[in-house]
Amino acid sequence: MAEEEQRPWLSAELNNMADEISVIGPGHMGIGITQVFLQVGYNVVLVGRSRESLDKGMERLKTSMGKAIKKGSLNEKEAEKMLNALHLSSDYHDIAGSILIIEAVSENFDIKTDVLKNAEAHANNTAIIATNTSSIPIHKLGNGLKNRERFLGMHFFNPVPVMKPIELIISKETSEQAISDVKNIIDKLGKTPVMVNDYPGFIANRILMPFINEAIIALENGAADKEGIDTIAKLGFNHPMGPLELADFIGLDVCKDIMDSIYMETGNAKFIPSELLSRLVKEGKLGRKSGEGFYIYKK
Ligand SMILES: NC(=O)c1ccc[n+]([C@@H]2O[C@H](COP(=O)([O-])OP(=O)(O)OC[C@H]3O[C@@H](n4cnc5c(N)ncnc54)[C@H](O)[C@@H]3O)[C@@H](O)[C@H]2O)c1
Incomplete structure (x- = not known):
């Protein structure tokens, strides 16, 4: 990567990778998260378990972007660029180039644990893995992972394109570097990270x-x-x-x-x-x- 393209706000490992993130789970929250990353210029890989769930997610994304166009906060050209930067997939191999992988599947411990393990197995080993869980303790979700230093909770609020705070939930094992990288990424989204400890329901819920x-x-x-x-x-x-x-x-x-x-x-x-x-x-x-x-x- 050329000198002028360096992103000093990210750690050296992530700086060598493209501005790409992955979102797993094309539901209500996954689509909102996808939209806000696309809006600030990231490439996004959106992973769903079936073509049908991805199609449903796309419908929701287009409706939400249509509303933003009507409100004047987005124009047609920007919307086209966003959709071109989106890659839909059911194959975890496609997340390998992402600096950040956000799990946003149903609020179920077994489903999330499975998805997170699968994500870690296919992610670049410098990538940060985050869960959007509303309530499941981060240390429990992280138990099945090998690299817990780069795992944390990013609890977005609904509707994601509108709401500013993101609860940043860290476990005892989350590294300072991962926290700093995620805070900087959140900053680029124009949102506000709020550090909270790993207590049941965190603060919001x-x-x-x-x-x-x-x-x-x-x-x-x-x-x-x-x-x-x-x-x-x-x-x-x-x-x-x-x-x-x-x-x-x-x-x-x-x-x-x-x-x-x-x-x-x-x-x-x-x-x-x-x-x-x-x-x-x-x-x-x-x-x-x-x-x-x-x-x-x-x-
Ligand atoms: N709804 C909210 O207001 C809100 C707010 C903050 C956080 N959350 C959290 O976000 C997460 C998702 O909630 P939601 O409201 O988007 O739910 P949702 O029901 O709209 O979406 C869940 C999505 O997960 C997908 N999914 C389920 N199992 C999967 C798997 N194995 N692989 C890939 N995709 C899978 C489903 O197809 C669906 O698209 C939950 O953990 C929830 O607690 C929700």
């Missing part, structure tokens, strides 16, 4: 999930209707969305998985998902993504 769950219990108890509960939070707490709207937006399955995982770690009853939440998930009412949760959405 240990606060947010009991709040959402309590709102669901209030609905279940008949304390108010859904609009009433959401209006109190919007007008009374100045939240942009009420807790029930937010749960639909996050995905009710994701909320339940997060609560189950924090409860398993802490044994604290305040993290037991409410009966109504569990029932809706069982019925396939997952919120916006399925067309119905607490509210009904047009497809």
Whole structure:
């Protein structure tokens, strides 16, 4: 790489590699993460387990980019450039040239462990591997990895193109160099890294999930209707969305998985998902993504 192309903000190992990252899991979060990296000029390899999941992800990406074009924050030429820098794949060999690999698959320990091991087996040995887990302890996810110095949590917020913070969760084994590299990459995204320790639910979800769950219990108890509960939070707490709207937006399955995982770690009853939440998930009412949760959405 020529002198003038050096990127002094990255460690020497990463500096020799192209500006390419990989995202594994073309769901809600994976697509948002893909979009923000494409927007700042990275090449992105998006890995899905099937053609169908990748096609679904692409549809979501194009819709989101279309909204940005309408708002004027993106133009057609930039959008075309972004799509040209995106490579869709179901083959882990394609992640070998990436400096950073972000796992964003379903919030399930076994699935994530499998994906992370596979990612490490195919990644360049200088690459950083990150998980976007909402709640599973980083040290547990890292247990199956050989190179834990370059493994950490990058918890993006939803919707990724809009939300600024990224919880940076490190384990005792994460190296200073990896932390510094990731902080610098986050800086290029125009986002704000917040260092948090490896506690169940980290910071965001240990606060947010009991709040959402309590709102669901209030609905279940008949304390108010859904609009009433959401209006109190919007007008009374100045939240942009009420807790029930937010749960639909996050995905009710994701909320339940997060609560189950924090409860398993802490044994604290305040993290037991409410009966109504569990029932809706069982019925396939997952919120916006399925067309119905607490509210009904047009497809
Ligand atoms: N939804 C949120 O608001 C939010 C916010 C922050 C973090 N997260 C976390 O991000 C992760 C993904 O959540 P999401 O909301 O995008 O879920 P989602 O259900 O929208 O997407 C999950 C994706 O993972 C894919 N997947 C599942 N198993 C896979 C495998 N073995 N290989 C490749 N892909 C696989 C699915 O096909 C799907 O595309 C979870 O860990 C979640 O806790 C979610």
